[in-house]
Every structure is written in structure tokens, then in C-alpha cells.
Amino acid sequence: MLREIRQNEKISYHIEGPFFIIRLVKPDNLNALEGEDYIYLGELLELADKNSDVYFTILQSTGRFFSSGADFKGIARAQMDDGVKYASETSKWLSNFVARNVYVTDAFIKHSKVLVCCLNGPAIGLSAALVALCDIVYSINDKVYLLYPFANLGLITEGGTSVSLPLKFGPNATYERLVFNKPFKYDIMCQNGFISKNFRMPSSDAEAFNEEVLKELREKVEGLYLPSCLGMKKLLKANHIDSFNKINSLEVNGSLQYWVDGEPLRRFGQLSSKERKHRL
Numbered sequence: 006m007l008r009e010i011r012q013n014e015k016i017s018y019h020i021e022g023p024f025f026i027i028r029l030v031k032p033d034n035l036n037a038l039e040g041e042d043y044i045y046l047g048e049l050l051e052l053a054d055k056n057s058d059v060y061f062t063i064l065q066s067t068g069r070f071f072s073s074g075a076d077f078k079g080i081a082r083a084q085m086d087d088g089v090k091y092a093s094e095t096s097k098w099l100s101n102f103v104a105r106n107v108y109v110t111d112a113f114i115k116h117s118k119v120l121v122c123c124l125n126g127p128a129i130g131l132s133a134a135l136v137a138l139c140d141i142v143y144s145i146n147d148k149v150y151l152l153y154p155f156a157n158l159g160l161i162t163e164g165g166t167s168v169s170l171p172l173k174f175g176p177n178a179t180y181e182r183l184v185f186n187k188p189f190k191y192d193i194m195c196q197n198g199f200i201s202k203n204f205r206m207p208s209s210d211a212e213a214f215n216e217e218v219l220k221e222l223r224e225k226v227e228g229l230y231l232p233s234c235l236g237m238k239k240l241l242k243a244n245h246i247d248s249f250n251k252i253n254s255l256e257v258n259g260s261l262q263y264w265v266d267g268e269p270l271r272r273f274g275q276l277s278s279k280e281r282k283h284r285l
């Protein structure tokens with residue numbers, strides 16, 4: 006029995022045959038997501054997981070960015086929220102950061118359906134971490150990149166990136182980009198087989214790109230015995246699942262002290278007031 010799920014104005018979903026399609030639909034702020042939106046994403050993954058007609062969970066987005074990561078306005082609101090009285094800074098960030106982050110990351114790590122990401126543009130931060138947890142990635146063109154700006158924001162790796170990035174791009178390439186806050190550009194994503202296909206479409210054509218990927222997927226799944234696809238995902242995942250589960254806990258618990266000390270909040274504030282920028 007499938008439960009009902011609430012609506013979210015930044016994220017839509019629909020089911021089409023074996024595909025559970027999740028779409029980010031807030032292009033005006035580059036699909037930045039607040040804590041509650043990431044929780045909603047996790048809930049949608051659970052919904053897809055429980056639906057036995059679904060074999061592929063497809064992440065799509067709109068506009069020029071896939072997602073610019075955590076919404077800095079939402080983070081400032083969490084800090085100013087007088088409505089909730091926390092016993093301590095630790096208690097506040099356990100609620101606002103640790104619980105949410107560990108939940109959405111876990112939803113991606115344990116997801117049993119094949120996760121497909123349609124990268125219509127760059128992805129940043131936690132959203133980029135979730136992209137790196139997908140099984141198959143298609144890109145709209147060669148202008149896409151992934152940026153993990155943790156060193157610029159007073160944070161440390163999260164969303165499983167301590168495992169997913171070295172696994173997919175190699176340890177030294179990962180160190181160079183994480184430590185010096187540099188993006189993983191299209192070239193390295195291609196060299197490592199991270200991107201399965203570049204659709205070579207203009208960045209302004211996200212909608213057409215999303216439709217084209219779906220059209221190809223419909224053709225690709227024709228005649229397949231879909232339970233085999235899930236059986237293979239389970240086995241491929243078995244190689245790394247223990248490392249992901251372990252790192253999810255280590256990452257959020259490690260980050261907690263940074264939030265309690267206040268540096269990320271200060272730097273998110275600077276990002277919001279445009280005093281701080283990421284070098285791209």
C-alpha cells in the first residue's frame with residue numbers, strides 16, 4: 006500500500022511506466038534547496054523504493070543549473086528561528102544539519118532502484134553530492150560541472166563525498182579539487198566515465214534535454230527483464246555500501262563541531278550578501 010505524500014513547490018514528481026521522475030522546478034534561485042526540500046527529496050526516494058512498478062528513479066531539473074545546493078537564505082532563517090528554543094548550539098545543529106543531512110544521504114545510499122541523473126547544468130554542494138551518488142549521469146552539454154565548496158564555507162565533506170568522489174574520480178584528483186575548492190569539470194567527468202552521454206544541446210534547452218533522455222530510456226528498457234536491473238544494482242552496490250554507511254555518520258558528526266563553532270554560518274551570510282564568491 007503506497008502512502009500519500011505532501012506537495013512541494015520546488016520539487017515535482019510523477020510516475021511513467023517503470024520511471025519515477027523527480028524534477029527540481031525552482032530555476033529562479035538556480036534550484037537551491039532548503040533543509041525541508043532535501044527531506045522531501047528523501048521521502049520521494051522512499052516512495053519510489055516502495056513502488057514495485059518502479060525500476061528507475063530519474064532526477065531532472067530546470068533552468069541553467071541542476072541545483073546550487075543548500076539555500077543560504079534558509080540557513081540564515083534556521084539561525085534566527087526564535088520560534089524554536091534549543092537547549093544549546095549542539096542541539097540546534099543536530100536538528101537543522103545532522104538529522105536532515107544524514108537522512109537524505111542515507112535515502113540515496115540505500116535506494117534500490119537505478120538512479121539516473123539528467124544534468125542540465127552545474128550542481129553544487131549537497132546537491133552535487135547527491136548527483137555523485139547516482140548510478141547513471143547524462144549531461145546536456147560540456148558546460149556542466151560539480152562544485153563541492155566546503156573549504157570556502159568552513160565545512161567538511163558531506164553527502165558521502167568522502168567515498169563517492171575518490172571512488173569515481175580517483176583520490177588525488179579529489180584532493181586537488183576539494184582542498185582548493187575547484188570544480189570537477191566536464192573533462193574529468195568524461196575521462197572517468199562519470200557521464201554516460203553528452204546530449205550536446207544548448208543550456209537553454211533543459212526541457213528538451215529532459216524529454217530526449219526519457220525518450221532514449223524508454224527505448225533502452227524495451228525488452229529488458231527489469232528485475233535483473235535491480236538485482237545487478239544490488240550486487241554492484243554491495244561493493245561499497247558499508248563504506249558509504251560508515252562515512253555518512255562520520256561526515257555529519259564531524260561537521261557538527263564546525264556548525265557549533267559558527268564559521269559556516271558566517272560564510273553562508275557572506276555568500277548571501279555577495280561578499281564571498283566561489284572561484285569557478
Ligand SMILES: CCCCCCC/C=C/C(=O)SCCNC(=O)CCNC(=O)[C@H](O)C(C)(C)COP(=O)(O)OP(=O)(O)OC[C@H]1O[C@@H](n2cnc3c(N)ncnc32)[C@H](O)[C@@H]1OP(=O)(O)O
Nearest residue numbers: 033034035037040043073074075076077078105106130131
Ligand atoms: C539538509 C541540510 C541542509 C543544510 C545543508 C548545509 C550544508 C551545505 C551544503 C551545500 O550545499 S554547500 C553549497 C551551497 N551553495 C553555494 O555555495 C552556491 C551559492 N551560489 C553561488 O555561488 C552562485 O549563485 C553560482 C551558483 C556560482 C551562480 O552564480 P551566477 O552569477 O551565475 O548567479 P547568481 O546571480 O549568483 O544567482 C542567481 C540567483 O540565484 C540565487 N542563488 C544562487 N545560489 C543560491 C543558494 N545556494 N541559495 C539561495 N539562493 C541562491 C542568487 O541569490 C540569485 O538570486 P537573486 O539575487 O537574483 O535574487
